[in-house]
Structures are given as C-alpha cells and as structure tokens.
C-alpha cells in the first residue's frame with residue numbers, strides 16, 4: 001500500500017536490482033509500485049537533453065542499428081584495423097611498462113574500450129579532444145543517475161536543490177560545441193576530398209545529413225528518404241558512446257575477476273587458447289569461433305553480472321501480462337539481474353560455473369530465451385547483440401599475459417560486490433599482476 005500523492009516513493013532506496021529481487025521474492029515476479037502522483041512517463045533529463053534514451057520509433061531504431069552494425073561488423077576492415085591498433089598499443093604498453101607490477105585492470109579496460117569506441121565514432125584524427133568529450137559524458141552520466149523529484153511529482157518541478165536544470169543546459173551546450181566542431185571538420189574533409197571513402201561513424205551519419213531542420217519521417221527506402229538533423233546525429237553518437245563503453249568495460253572487468261577467483265577455469269581458458277592459437281602468436285579474428293570454453297565464461301559472466309541490470313522501458317499501449325492489466329505509458333522495469341539468478345531457471349545460480357553453457361548450448365543471448373537476457377529482448381534490445389568487442393579484449397588479455405592476484409591475496413578474498421547505477425560495475429576495482437606468456441615479442 002502506498003501513501004496518497006507520493007505512493008511508494010519512500011521505497012526509493014529499495015529500487016536496485018537486488019532490492020527489487022527481494023521484493024519479487026516476497027510479492028511475486030510481477031509487481032506494481034506507485035511512484036508519485038502522475039503517470040511517470042518521462043525523465044526530466046530526457047526532455048531537456050533530448051537524446052540518449054529517446055523514442056523516435058522505427059526510423060530511429062533502424063538508423064541506430066545501421067550505425068552500430070556498420071561500426072563493429074566483422075566485415076568492416078577500417079574498424080578492425082583501428083581496434084587492432086588500440087589493442088596492440090595496450091598490450092605493448094603493459095608488456096613494456098607495467099609487466100610484473102600491480103595493474104588496475106578496471107581502469108585499463110575502461111580506457112581501452114573508450115579509445116576504441118571513440119575512434120570508431122569520430123576517427124583517429126579527433127583524439128586531441130578526447131579528454132573534453134569524456135568530461136562531458138561523465139557529466140551526462142551523473143545527471144542521468146540523479147534523482148529528480150519532478151520526474152515523480154511534476155508540480156514540484158520548481159524544487160531543484162542540486163541545480164540539475166542548470167547543469168543539463170551547460171552540459172548540452174558543451175556537447176553541442178564539441179560535436180558541431182567534429183561535424184564541421186568532417187563536412188570540410190568531404191568537400192575537399194569528393195570521393196572520400198566512408199571512414200568513421202560521423203561519416204556514416206553525414207551520408208543522411210540535411211541542413212533542413214524539419215522533423216524526420218519514416219519511409220521504407222532508407223537511403224533515399226532518411227534525413228538526419230545535427231541533433232539526431234548528436235543523439236545517436238551519445239547512445240553509442242553510452243551504450244558501448246561502460247557495458248563492455250564492466251563485462252570485461254567482471255570476467256577477469258571471476259576467472260581470478262576461479263583459477264581452474266582460468267587454466268582451462270588459457271589451455272584452450274594455447275591449443276587453438278599457440279604461444280607463438282597473438283589472436284586473430286578467425287580464432288574466435290574456435291574458443292568454446294572462453295565463450296562459456298563470457299556468457300556465465302553476463303548471467304551473473306549483466307552490465308545493465310535493470311532494463312527501463314515504457315509501454316506504448318495498454319496490455320495484459322499473466323492476467324494483470326498494464327496501462328499505456330507505464331514505466332516498466334525488467335530485472336535482468338534477478339532473471340539470471342532465478343533458482344527456477346538455474347541450478348546453484350550464485351556460483352560461477354561456465355561449463356553449464358557447454359551443456360545448455362541451445363541457450364543463446366539473443367533474447368529468445370527469457371531466462372538469459374543480458375542484451376535485452378525484442379525491439380529495444382541491444383543493436384550490438386554479440387560478444388564482439390567484449391570477447392576480443394578478454395581473449396587478448398588472457399592470451400598475452402599470465403594474471404596473478406597481488407602478493408598474499410587469495411582468490412576467495414576478492415571483493416565481488418557491485419554498485420548500482422545505469423550499469424552495475426564492481427564496487428572495488430580489480431587489481432592484478434600481469435606477466436607476458438607468449439614467446440613472440442609483445443612490443
């Protein structure tokens with residue numbers, strides 16, 4: 001039972017993936033909470049920033065999918081060249097400078113993933129502005145996570161103790177300036193080199209750019225009819241940067257931590273790498289399909305630690321689920337974390353047991369099996385629904401280096417707690433000591 005006006009808002013602190021799982025244990029798998037007075041259809045951040053998490057319908061989804069897929073499709077040689085460059089740079093840096101000493105694995109993989117995605121989005125020549133862009137993204141990330149009373153009780157929108165509105169306007173202005181410069185540079189380059197090959201994501205998007213700011217419409221013929229405004233381009237870039245960086249980095253750090261805590265599994269993965277790739281060379285793209293145990297470890301990590309633990313949706317229409325009426329415009333929270341820990345679907349669900357995916361190989365992560373939905377399911381699922389970048393970075397780290405915990409630390413002493421947010425990374429960063437294990441030079 002909620003209170004008048006505020007409903008169940010006093011339970012706000014329980015609305016984490018773990019808190020909601022506890023409530024589901026008590027009240028059942030589908031539960032309804034009333035937050036505030038009105039229909040809770042939109043975040044203020046969304047209205048003001050008008051970008052990440054937008055709902056532009058089928059046109060928008062198609063465009064975003066196109067970009068993401070083109071960015072990291074296996075066929076796209078430019079992307080793979082730049083990924084290889086960044087990964088080689090990281091491996092060489094570790095081998096040369098920090099081999100044998102303690103490394104903050106979390107920071108290492110976060111930096112690498114961000115560099116790869118930034119470069120795929122903006123091209124190699126834009127790396128100078130990267131620090132500024134990261135600062136803007138961090139501010140947006142904080143703002144999306146802030147609690148804003150006006151989201152729940154609209155008539156209290158004048159209460160803004162943390163100055164959210166002001167911060168959003170400033171962040172939006174910085175982002176406008178930053179991306180406008182990048183778009184102008186790309187347009188200039190296109191003018192000078194008439195037949196320039198499409199290179200990065202901005203080039204891809206500019207193929208649909210129109211100065212005409214009238215709102216886009218939906219057509220079947222993508223190439224002829226689609227028009228993107230500058231704002232659309234900014235929104236897609238932000239979605240890809242947000243969607244692709246923290247998710248991948250967090251998944252990699254969790255995989256490394258689970259394997260450090262389970263030396264037997266680590267040994268098995270590295271034995272598989274030795275057999276398939278060999279100690280005399282680095283991994284190549286063609287090796288990835290031949291590493292089933294590594295794939296099991298990646299999937300098992302996504303089951304235990306889905307990078308986005310709560311999927312946030314909104315019903316477009318009224319519907320009925322298991323006999324419950326759900327009105328249009330309801331906010332829906334799907335607890336992907338709780339689903340991966342459900343005792344009805346998983347034996348010993350809290351333990352890291354990668355071999356379960358050898359047996360249950362029919363279970364994929366494409367959203368067809370509702371007991372395992374780390375990438376979501378259906379229309380709004382992740383457009384980059386593949387192990388791609390995540391598998392690649394983990395495989396390189398495990399193949400090139402032997403990883404040990406800092407001296408005196410036992411695997412069982414590793415802190416495995418998480419923090420709740422838009423993503424759910426480790427509460428304490430993983431620290432390990434790498435030493436080269438290949439017989440070929442790493443730098």
Ligand code: HEM
Pocket residue numbers: 053061064068071117239240243244245247248251302306307308311312373374375376377379380381382383384389390
């Ligand atoms: C291990 C890696 C990844 C995981 C586990 C993951 C997971 C997810 C999940 C759970 C969603 C939300 C689905 C929903 O709301 O139902 C999502 C959305 C999204 N992801 Fe990923 N993701 C990953 C990697 C990436 C990468 C590398 C990119 C881009 C380069 C990306 C771009 C996006 C975008 C743009 C969306 C928004 C889709 C929409 O709103 O229609 N993701 N992802």
